[in-house]
Amino acid sequence: MERAEDLSNDCKHLAFSIRQDQEDDGGSKLRVWIIDMETGKAKPLFHSPDVFLNAVFDNYVWVNDLTLLVCTIPSSRGSPPEKPLVPLSPKIQSNERKSVVQARTYQDLLKDEYDEGLFEYYAMSQLVLVSLDGTVKLFGEPSIYTSLHPSPDQKYVLLHSVHRPFSFNVPCCIFPEKIDLWSADGKCLRTLCDLPVAEDIPIAFNSVRKSTRSLKWRADKPSDLYWVETQDGGDAKVEVSPRDIVYTQAADAPEGEEPTIFFKLDLRYGGISWCDDSLALVYESWYKTRHVRTWLVAPGSHETPRLLFDRSSEDVYSDPGSPMLWTTPAGTNVIAKFKKEDKEGTYLLLNGSGATPEGNIPFLDLFEIDTGDKERVWQSDKEKYYESVVALLADRTAGDLNVDELKVLISKESKTESSQYYIQQLPNRKACQITCFPHPYPHLASLHKEMVRYERRDGVQLTATLYLPPGYNPSHSMAHYLVWFGLILVILRIKKQRVKFVIFFGPTIPIIGEGKEEANDSSFVEQLVWSAEAAVEEVIRRGVAHPDKIAIGGHSYGAFMTANLLAHAPHLFSCGIACPGAYNRTLTPFGFQNEDRTLWEATDTYIKMSPFMFANKIKKPILLIHGEEDNNAGTLTMQVRSI
Structure with missing residues (x-):
């Protein structure tokens, strides 16, 4: 998939990468290609077939309309380090700081010197400045470059890189980082900062x-x-x-x-x-x-x-929206300012999601920055379609834009029609459709979808999306299930066994704290059960689910809630699906999700919120799905084994 920066600023060339098989080692490597947007012809950026892209971090960027800065695999890289038969040295972790250091539970950390060597081997890049005519120039020495940022005037480049000493306690995004200022022709001007490893956040x-x-x-x-x-x-x-x-x-x-x-x-x-x-x-x-x-x-x-x-x-109802941006001749995105022929003042165009009690109704408001006056110039169709503004279309050489000549790119979809893009003129709403994408799941096009509102026992208002199968008839004697899960498993189930599912998707489960009390201390389990209980009562009341055939499912924090509900409200569900989650909060002692206190500061909360501590109460079937290499923070595979 192309990124926005893959297109040159003059829009004449598009850079992209392709993976090519290598006959020598049986593997594959990435190469950079260029498309001429006028002719539609593509060719490799590098004349030499031995120059390959290193895409571990940022991989390339346009410095100007004719030149790219590319992260390549160093020609001298050689073979990867071999894992030693015995450890090179003892693994020693020491905290010699005067202050207490606490870190959240991270996945996929470097474990030893061998891992350090592997990371350095694969992440090390040689920057190359290459022109569209094939001229190549080395840009600095090999390093672990994480991001490349040319200046708007194309005279400078900011280079971010990480370096040793690496850490075994935190991910690479907070390793020691150096930011250097370079000229666009490859001269290092100065180091702007060199930050130490951030293990003490x-x-x-x-x-x-x-x-x-x-x-x-x-x-x-x-x-x-x-x-x-x-x-x-x-x-x-x-x-x-x-x-x-x-x-x-x-x-x-x-x-x-x-x-x-x-x-x-x-x-x-x-x-x-x-x-x-x-x-x-x-x-x-x-x-x-x-x-x-x-x-x-x-x-x-x-x-x-x-x-x-x-x-x-x-307070999503009061969200004023975000200012629309437009692209400058330099290729940067800045706030678009507007003027009105009949009025003085400076106007912004605010793009908002339009949260209302009836659901989101996206809008565009013309906002006068001195007076605060607003005028709604566009709003999504409330009845048949859901529309949202994707981008402002404007002349890149213009100054303040004219309100009466607005042109925007919108996305438009309905319950049965897949999302399409339109160019729409405002304020007359004259639209021109520019895409015609087929429905990604045509066999689901006739699914019934409805926003459902209900109330739990303490008066809190809740919502969810109810999906009913095509041609659903509650009088039929087929099995019906309530699944709080992704649709893909349901699709597979429908296709293979013709069992109809009813899906209650994205139910709100608020955990509300009162006064100065933390939300997790404020009857977490009780409020979780109340929300689930209200959802179950609603689908039973509607006659779309059998009380004995209701399943609960979730991912990550949803998996954690799934296990908790099977432990504390087994009467509500026939089974559960959890992938992948954290079930023993003592294994994440330095905070999780909405909890920033440590295990020792809030011991009772950690214990009470852990379904592992109540695993003996789980009598209904629960499917725990967890990939061995899953890198969801805090959800180590031992979390699955613990329950």
């Missing part, structure tokens, strides 16, 4: 890596950098103001020049949408309180930032 939500993070190019400038630095040591439990500071600096700034403070945040930094010197939106949030804020900033002036939106992330 606290487990509290909103905790982050110390010091510099999110170092990127500004989308609205030729070659200006911006990044964030923590003021709380990355520890969300530390009370400090500000908590994060955003800095900016030009790439060609003299060495030793102090960066400019762009913005100070009291919550945790959540990103920036750039527009120009008069407008940028800065986002911050705090998980514990679900507090999210959006600030309006004028980067090119000393105007005081203005709080634009201040809301709870859980």
Whole structure:
């Protein structure tokens, strides 16, 4: 599948990779090819057949319209290291820090020196600068490059790489990381930062890596950098103001020049949408309180930032939407500004999911940033179709766009029609269909789908999606099942044994904390059972499920809930399917999902929430599915064996 960056900025060439079998070793390797978009002809990027792509991390990027920077397998790589018959040395883990170090339970970590060698062998790349005419130039020395980012003006490249000493305790995304600034022709200008391994990130939500993070190019400038630095040591439990500071600096700034403070945040930094010197939106949030804020900033002036939106992330009904972006001539995405011929002011186009009690109804709102006035210029069909705006279509050389000449790309689907794409003009909604995809599951096209609403015993309103088989008739004496699971297993079952299934998909199971009490301490098991009980009562009331033939299923946290329900509410279900899950929370002692306290801080909660502790109560059949190499964090295969 092609990525957005596979297309050159002038849209004349498309880069892609193909896997080719190798006769010498019987394996296969990746090579980069180029398609000329005008002629439709494709050819290998490299003239030499011995240059192969290394796609462990970022693999290639367009530096300009005629040149790519490619991660290749070093020609001197040789054979992979052989596993020693005996360990090279004892495996020693030592915490010599003064502070307590806690880490969540990760999968697929390096285990020993042999693993370190394998990781370095396969992840090591030689960067190559290659032109479409086949000219090749080495770009630096071999290293473990994780991402490549050319500047908007195509003069510089940011190179992210990881290096030794590696860690046996955390994944490679927080190994020691170096970020270097290079010229686009292959000269290393300076190292911007060299971060140590981040084994000490606290487990509290909103905790982050110390010091510099999110170092990127500004989308609205030729070659200006911006990044964030923590003021709380990355520890969300530390009370400090500000908590994060955003800095900016030009790439060609003299060495030793102090960066400019762009913005100070009291919550945790959540990103920036750039527009120009008069407008940028800065986002911050705090998980514990679900507090999210959006600030309006004028980067090119000393105007005081203005709080634009201040809301709870859980209040989806009040979500104003996100600003539509458009692509600049430099190929970056910035906020699209609009003007109206009959009114003064600067307008943004907010694209929202439109959560309502009746379901999501996506919308576009014209938002005046000075007054806060909104005008709805588009809304999805409420009756027959579900539509959503995918992208704004605009002239890349234009300035402020005209509201009366809007053109957008939308996705449109119905209960029986697969998703298709349309170009739609606003405000007259004149649409032109541009795709005609066949239905991916034609034998399911006539499935009945319905949003179901019901209430559990404590008054909490719940929803789920009910799927009924084609031509369903409750008077027929066929077996009917309630399955909270993916559709694919149901399809296979229907095709092979002609057993009709009723599917209750995605039921809401809220666990609500009251006052200062943590949600997991607030009757977790009881609320879980209440939600399941209400769902079962609803499908029985509707006459679409037999009380003795109802199954429960889930993945990951859903698998964990499945086992809990079979232990604590065996009367509700005939069997369960769980893949793959965590059932013994003492095996993840440093937090999980919605729990950021350790086992020793909340022992009773860990015990009570673990279905393993109540495995003796599970009397109904349960199918535990867990691949030996499954890398879902915290769900080691021993979790399955434990139950």
